[in-house]
Amino acid sequence: MIKAERGRQQVNMLEVQSVLKTYGSGEAAVHALKNVSFSVPKGEFVAVVGESGSGKSTLLNIVGALDTPTSGKVLIDGKDIFSMEDRNLTIFRRRNIGFIFQSFHLIPELTVEQNIIFPVLLDYQRPNEKHLEELLAVLNLKERRSHLPSQLSGGQQQRVAIGRALMTRPSLILADEPTGNLDSQNSSEVIALLKEASRKYEQTILMITHNRSIAQTADRVLQVSDGVLTDFGRCRE
Numbered sequence: 571m572i573k574a575e576r577g578r579q580q581v582n583m584l585e586v587q588s589v590l591k592t593y594g595s596g597e598a599a600v601h602a603l604k605n606v607s608f609s610v611p612k613g614e615f616v617a618v619v620g621e622s623g624s625g626k627s628t629l630l631n632i633v634g635a636l637d638t639p640t641s642g643k644v645l646i647d648g649k650d651i652f653s654m655e656d657r658n659l660t661i662f663r664r665r666n667i668g669f670i671f672q673s674f675h676l677i678p679e680l681t682v683e684q685n686i687i688f689p690v691l692l693d694y695q696r697p698n699e700k701h702l703e704e705l706l707a708v709l710n711l712k713e714r715r716s717h718l719p720s721q722l723s724g725g726q727q728q729r730v731a732i733g734r735a736l737m738t739r740p741s742l743i744l745a746d747e748p749t750g751n752l753d754s755q756n757s758s759e760v761i762a763l764l765k766e767a768s769r770k771y772e773q774t775i776l777m778i779t780h781n782r783s784i785a786q787t788a789d790r791v792l793q794v795s796d797g798v799l800t801d802f803g804r805c806r807e
Contacts, residue, residue, distance in 0.1 A: 581648055582609040583741055583774040584633065589642030591628055591797075602628040603639070604797040610790075612741070615768045615775045617788035626778050626794040627746065633776060634744045635663050647741055664693055668735030668743040668773075672750035674727045676719040676734075682706075683715040686733040693738070705733045708770075709763065725756030729763065736767055743767070745777040749784060761787050 591603040602625045610616050620626040631637040633644055635651050644651050646666060651659060668689075676685050686705065687697040706712045709729040719727055728748060735743055745764065749757035761784055768775050777788065785791050791802040 581612070582645075583612040583614075583647055584610040584776065585643075585645040586629075586633065587643040587645070589629075589632060589639045589644065591625075591632065591637070592640045601797050603632070603794075603799075606642070606794075606797075606799045608792060608799060608801060610774055610776065612774055613768060613772045615765055615789045616777070616792060617785035617790070618776060618778045618792045618794060619780065619782065619785045620794035622780070624794045625797040629794060629799075630744055630746055630776065630778050633742075634667055634669060635659055661693075664689065665738060666741050668738065668740035670728075670731050670735045670743065670745040670748045672747040674719070674724075674731045674751075676727055676730055678719050681716050681718060682711055682722070682730050682733075685719070685730050686737050689734060689738050697737070701737070701739070705736055708766065709733050723756075724751055725753075725759065728752060728756070728760055732760065732763055732767070736771065736773075739771060739773075741774060743773050743775045745775060747778055747780070749779065749781065757781075757784065 586606055586608050589603055589606045590601070593600045593602060606629060618626045618629065628637065632639050638652060649662070651662065654662060677688065680688065683702070687702060690697045706715055709732060711726070711729055711733065714722065714726060719730070722730070748764070749760050752760060764775055764777070765787070767773055779785050790804050793800045793802060
């Protein structure tokens with residue numbers, strides 16, 4: 571049973587509670603995350619920074635239920651995701667979490683429009699045409715809706731990936747180095763789009779980046795270093 575917490579003034583969209591992740595055992599054990607705890611209120615845009623191998627990708631994978639913690643809890647919208655059965659967790663993840671990856675992960679045989687609506691079709695739902703048109707306009711992809719990924723630039727492909735993540739109106743968006751393969755101009759545009767989505771649809775965004783200047787555009791910055799999380803607090807405008 572999932573017990574909903576009642577009586578809180580504000581439901582945090584994301585709560586990570588004492589998460590530990592260990593690979594291996596004994597002397598060979600690697601502690602990827604060490605007792606990590608933090609919470610993110612609805613609509614906040616949080617950047618997670620850290621060196622390669624620091625544990626930040628492990629953290630994102632656990633928050634997105636792509637990996638399981640050795641101990642600890644992750645609550646999304648008050649629901650303890652690792653207390654769910656696998657099938658229920660898969661459905662919950664598909665409906666509530668949007669993923670954006672560095673390498674886009676578009677389906678090469680599908681058009682821009684088909685790639686964007688793909689998660690909705692996976693869930694046996696009818697795409698919301700109004701929402702689709704709005705996304706295509708916001709992402710500046712209306713003229714490209716019938717193009718294949720191979721006919722697009724890197725920046726355009728990442729905008730399609732953002733559209734796909736936003737199509738189901740997820741409450742939480744997890745972005746893993748979303749500007750990693752883009753030049754500075756396209757990087758700025760992608761970050762601006764994510765911030766606009768966060769405001770417009772009240773979506774909570776957790777973004778991994780090794781780029782400190784991009785991290786400073788977020789509402790708040792967390793750092794992971796050797797599996798330990800430090801909260802640098804809110805960024806100044």
